[in-house]
Amino acid sequence: MIDKSAATPQAAVxxxxxxxxxxxxxxxxxxxxxxxxxxxxxxxxxxxxxINNNAGNGETGLAALLKARxxxxxxxxFPRQTDSHHFDTLYRAGxxxxxxVPQGNLAARIQAAGAGLGAIFTPTGYGTLLAxxxxxxxxxxxxxxLEYPLHADFALIKAHRGDRWGNxxxxxxxxxxxxxxxxxxxxxxxxxxxxxxxxxxxxxxVITPGIFVQRVVATGDARRAAx
Amino acid sequence: MNRxxxxxxxxxxxxxxxxxxxxxxxxxxxxxxxxxxxxxREIFLQSENGLLGMGPAPAKGDEDPELINAGKQxxxxxxxxxxxxxxxxxxxxxxxxxxxxxxxxxxxxxRGDLANWHTGAADAIPAVGGAMxxxxxxxxxxxxxxLLNKSGDSKLVxxxxxxxxxxxxxxxxxxxxxxxxxxxxxxxxxxMVDGLSLETLRKLTGLxxxxxxxxxxxxx
Numbered sequence: 001m002i003d004k005s006a007a008t009p010q011a012a013v014x015x016x017x018x019x020x021x022x023x024x025x026x027x028x029x030x031x032x033x034x035x036x037x038x039x040x041x042x043x044x045x046x047x048x049x050x051i052n053n054n055a056g057n058g059e060t061g062l063a064a065l066l067k068a069r070x071x072x073x074x075x076x077x078f079p080r081q082t083d084s085h086h087f088d089t090l091y092r093a094g095x096x097x098x099x100x101v102p103q104g105n106l107a108a109r110i111q112a113a114g115a116g117l118g119a120i121f122t123p124t125g126y127g128t129l130l131a132x133x134x135x136x137x138x139x140x141x142x143x144x145x146l147e148y149p150l151h152a153d154f155a156l157i158k159a160h161r162g163d164r165w166g167n168x169x170x171x172x173x174x175x176x177x178x179x180x181x182x183x184x185x186x187x188x189x190x191x192x193x194x195x196x197x198x199x200x201x202x203x204x205x206v207i208t209p210g211i212f213v214q215r216v217v218a219t220g221d222a223r224r225a226a227x
Numbered sequence: 228m229n230r231x232x233x234x235x236x237x238x239x240x241x242x243x244x245x246x247x248x249x250x251x252x253x254x255x256x257x258x259x260x261x262x263x264x265x266x267x268r269e270i271f272l273q274s275e276n277g278l279l280g281m282g283p284a285p286a287k288g289d290e291d292p293e294l295i296n297a298g299k300q301x302x303x304x305x306x307x308x309x310x311x312x313x314x315x316x317x318x319x320x321x322x323x324x325x326x327x328x329x330x331x332x333x334x335x336x337x338r339g340d341l342a343n344w345h346t347g348a349a350d351a352i353p354a355v356g357g358a359m360x361x362x363x364x365x366x367x368x369x370x371x372x373x374l375l376n377k378s379g380d381s382k383l384v385x386x387x388x389x390x391x392x393x394x395x396x397x398x399x400x401x402x403x404x405x406x407x408x409x410x411x412x413x414x415x416x417x418x419m420v421d422g423l424s425l426e427t428l429r430k431l432t433g434l435x436x437x438x439x440x441x442x443x444x445x446x447x
Contacts, residue, residue, distance in 0.1 A: 030299075
């Protein structure tokens with residue numbers, strides 16, 4: 001019997017290694033897998049490269065991982081926010097490397113990795129600082145920048161419900177990067193409100209097919225799961 | 228000098244958004260345009276974090292931390308609205324599916340170059356978000372900004388000095404003093420507030436400024 005469920009968030013992240021490249025889902029705190037991040041902090045892996053849209057908000061989740069100084073480099077589109085003080089402090093002290101990527105290019109590079117593409121030509125960023133030094137091409141009269149896929153060793157994402165085969169459905173705008181990150185990582189770990197029996201998820205409504213998910217861990221977030 | 232306040236600017240932009248348009252309103256001032264869209268017009272608001280058919284802010288107590296807009300504020304979803312992931316969202320934005328996006332700006336050049344993501348200051352932490360995708364992806368890019376900065380310099384310029392977000396992408400600029408159409412021939416004035424003359428506006432901006440007003444055939 002195939003059962004991708006992990007007993008605890010700690011068990012789910014146990015094989016994360018120092019220096020790993022980790023995608024973390026979420027847009028701000030919506031869709032951020034907070035319990036997996038807490039488990040990762042407790043686990044102690046360091047020198048991590050984190051791929052996320054932001055660079056932490058407030059004190060919890062990704063912000064707490066940054067505060068614990070486990071992150072060597074962050075790849076994101078929008079680090080600077082009113083409550084990104086842990087990132088701001090590390091950045092100003094030169095203690096974290098930042099790769100700033102336009103948000104759509106971040107998504108497209110993640111999708112390219114998941115889809116097995118070698119690179120993409122994107123119009124976004126052409127003629128700007130963020131395309132400095134990059135190869136460009138004119139195709140049918142329009143200018144494009146060559147960008148490479150973003151792969152990861154692990155993706156930590158949050159979904160609404162999952163089953164033991166790893167099929168996932170999401171909730172509202174918490175979906176954001178979850179489905180595309182799940183496709184781009186060697187090992188995708190999903191934190192879900194509840195794990196339901198096979199067949200309980202409407203196959204027409206499954207957003208992430210289980211082939212993209214290696215582990216599922218239920219957090220028993222009853223309030224969200226009931227909504 | 229007469230000038231439009233921020234609400235009047237938002238109302239002015241809202242007037243130019245037609246029934247059936249798919250629209251993305253940028254973070255900050257552009258978000259307020261939603262408050263002025265007439266109730267009898269069906270307009271689809273897209274938010275880059277993954278929703279189409281965005282509704283107003285929820286009543287106090289009804290906020291859902293998993294239903295937010297691009298500015299990470301709680302919002303609602305209209306009947307008929309839907310959710311999607313970031314790949315689909317940016318395909319909408321980059322792929323030419325949005326009719327209009329409305330963005331703020333530090334500077335816009337008279338030929339439509341946009342600078343709105345980074346001041347270039349050495350100690351600034353850069354953040355770009357979806358600005359570069361919106362700038363080059365929507366069918367029409369409207370900018371909404373005060374014409375002059377705090378030092379009284381025009382933000383509509385011959386050439387941007389701030390780092391660019393996109394090249395030749397802005398088609399129209401709504402300001403507190405005038406509305407401009409931009410193109411390969413430079414900026415033209417569509418309308419301006421009462422009491423302002425074309426000469427004053429040319430002096431303020433340092434630009435030649437075509438007279439594109441409906442009454443432009445009438446000599447001044």
